[in-house]
Amino acid sequence: MSGEAPTGGAPGGRAASAPLMGRACEPTIFELSAPGRAAWSLRTTGLPEWSAAELVPGEHLRGMPVPLAEVSERDLVGHVTRLSHRQYGVDLGAYPLGSCTMKYNPKVCDEAASLPGFRDVHPATPPSGVQGWLRLLVELEEALCAITGMAAATLQPAAGAAGELTGLLIMRAYHEASGEARRRVVIPESAHGTNPASVSLGGYAVATVGTDARGLVDRAELARVLAPDVAGIMLTNPNTLGLFEEEILEIAGMVHGVGGLLYYDGANLNPILGVVRPGDMGFDIVHLNLHKTFATPHGGGGPGAGPVAVTRRLAELLPGPRPVRLGDGYGLATPPRSIGRVHSFHGNALVLLRAWCYLALNGREGLRRVAEASVLNANWLRERLRGAYDFPFDRPVMHECVVSAATLRNETGVRALDVAKRLLEHGFHAPTIYFPHVVEEALMIEPTETESPETVAALADALLAIAAEARAHAVAGTDQPARAAPRTTPVGRLDEAGAARHLVATFDARRPAVD
Numbered sequence: 467m468s469g470e471a472p473t474g475g476a477p478g479g480r481a482a483s484a485p486l487m488g489r490a491c492e493p494t495i496f497e498l499s500a501p502g503r504a505a506w507s508l509r510t511t512g513l514p515e516w517s518a519a520e521l522v523p524g525e526h527l528r529g530m531p532v533p534l535a536e537v538s539e540r541d542l543v544g545h546v547t548r549l550s551h552r553q554y555g556v557d558l559g560a561y562p563l564g565s566c567t568m569k570y571n572p573k574v575c576d577e578a579a580s581l582p583g584f585r586d587v588h589p590a591t592p593p594s595g596v597q598g599w600l601r602l603l604v605e606l607e608e609a610l611c612a613i614t615g616m617a618a619a620t621l622q623p624a625a626g627a628a629g630e631l632t633g634l635l636i637m638r639a640y641h642e643a644s645g646e647a648r649r650r651v652v653i654p655e656s657a658h659g660t661n662p663a664s665v666s667l668g669g670y671a672v673a674t675v676g677t678d679a680r681g682l683v684d685r686a687e688l689a690r691v692l693a694p695d696v697a698g699i700m701l702t703n704p705n706t707l708g709l710f711e712e713e714i715l716e717i718a719g720m721v722h723g724v725g726g727l728l729y730y731d732g733a734n735l736n737p738i739l740g741v742v743r744p745g746d747m748g749f750d751i752v753h754l755n756l757h758k759t760f761a762t763p764h765g766g767g768g769p770g771a772g773p774v775a776v777t778r779r780l781a782e783l784l785p786g787p788r789p790v791r792l793g794d795g796y797g798l799a800t801p802p803r804s805i806g807r808v809h810s811f812h813g814n815a816l817v818l819l820r821a822w823c824y825l826a827l828n829g830r831e832g833l834r835r836v837a838e839a840s841v842l843n844a845n846w847l848r849e850r851l852r853g854a855y856d857f858p859f860d861r862p863v864m865h866e867c868v869v870s871a872a873t874l875r876n877e878t879g880v881r882a883l884d885v886a887k888r889l890l891e892h893g894f895h896a897p898t899i900y901f902p903h904v905v906e907e908a909l910m911i912e913p914t915e916t917e918s919p920e921t922v923a924a925l926a927d928a929l930l931a932i933a934a935e936a937r938a939h940a941v942a943g944t945d946q947p948a949r950a951a952p953r954t955t956p957v958g959r960l961d962e963a964g965a966a967r968h969l970v971a972t973f974d975a976r977r978p979a980v981d
């Protein structure tokens with residue numbers, strides 16, 4: 467190919483330097499672009515060069531150049547580095563975003579995932595050439611089955627939601643095999659949004675059950691909803707209020723009683739690791755968010771993994787091919803009544819490798835300590851907040867606590883959103899807010915086990931200070947600082963609803979740069 471710099475790129479040419487780390491907006495890469503610039507520093511090799519027209523049939527060639535950004539290597543590195551400095555992440559500080567388990571991930575797991583022997587293997591390499599990889603995958607599957615109390619698993623699904631759909635397709639295949647046309651799947655009203663979405667994608671209608679006065683599944687309502695057309699129930703335990711469903715065995719009996727299956731949304735597995743297993747609670751299908759609990763950060767758009775584990779009677783339906791033990795070695799096999807592939811090759815293999823590494827690091831005892839510390843931190847934090855915020859369900863929690871800013875709002879006008887924004891000025895990532903919907907002005911806080919007692923104390927101090935400050939300003943009749951927050955971050959308060967409702971998902975590089 468010709469080494470000439472491509473032309474016809476985006477206009478731009480805006481200067482950018484360190485001052486942009488302040489409040490000014492970082493330009494887009496297109497705004498930094500200047501025609502003819504390139505981010506390479508290769509010397510002429512003397513080897514023959516061909517133009518694209520000599521190599522690619524005419525009908526496949528573009529009529530005009532792609533308007534790519536043209537920037538020097540220096541400008542590119544500066545741009546990306548400035549952006550990375552404006553970014554808050556788990557490596558920077560506490561990230562108590564409830565339901566997301568944004569805990570610190572040990573770097574040794576990343577190191578293992580970057581070993582060339584793992585990283586550089588082509589996924590289509592035949593089993594004989596990847597015996598080490600297959601062994602690792604088989605061992606991971608076995609460990610996940612031991613943790614969940616299941617018989618077999620697929621490692622293919624790429625995220626929690628992908629695992630949910632896989633599980634529901636298994637549920638459907640199971641019922642169809644016995645000639646039953648079931649149409650509804652029960653989910654609690656506090657369920658994560660992906661649950662009803664997966665139910666619909668899986669071809670079922672959603673049947674909702676409410677929450678009782680203790681914050682748990684309303685069993686009287688469940689009894690009314692259950693009928694022979696119910697394919698199953700999807701639950702997360704602890705639930706999204708951070709509460710353990712104490713009557714889970716009774717619930718399992720009720721669902722199994724109408725011939726339904728129990729699906730465990732394992733996104734909240736962190737606090738029960740090594741303590742209790744979904745299999746022992748009566749669940750038939752489980753997904754795990756490896757990108758929460760097992761050493762890959764959740765969020766941020768990176769790859770994830772949502773393996774699905776099932777009981778023995780469902781194992782034949784798992785996606786395939788699956789890595790399996792074959793005599794002294796390892797191979798691939800597709801279960802006899804498999805629902806088919808749900809991901810290419812072995813799934814997101816490097817996320818799986820991180821999880822294997824995390825399990826090897828911690829062992830059974832270490833995992834139990836992970837769970838215990840996550841529960842301790844959440845309960846300790848919650849007790850510190852007593853009096854400043856409302857406790858909608860005043861019971862010990864598992865790994866996260868949901869408190870309400872309803873009284874604070876009534877007394878001061880400061881809402882959960884304002885508390886979250888003010889917390890950014892105290893140097894913490896915001897908790898999840900307004901979820902679960904069953905709690906008014908909800909703040910869902912998950913400190914995770916990886917934060918030190920001092921950091922959890924500082925988080926509690928910050929939340930208390932925000933509430934006290936709001937009350938003091940309400941008494942004095944002065945402007946509420948929380949309403950104007952955040953003022954110390956690279957960007958101030960955004961119109962988040964506007965951004966979601968008027969989605970502009972593309973950038974037109976041909977447009978001239980805007981000042």
Ligand SMILES: Cc1ncc(COP(=O)(O)O)c(C=O)c1O
Nearest residue numbers: 565566625626627658660731733
């Ligand atoms: C309770 C619960 N279920 C399911 C999911 C979906 O997982 P994913 O984001 O990997 O699709 C999440 C994600 O945060 C969750 O919190």
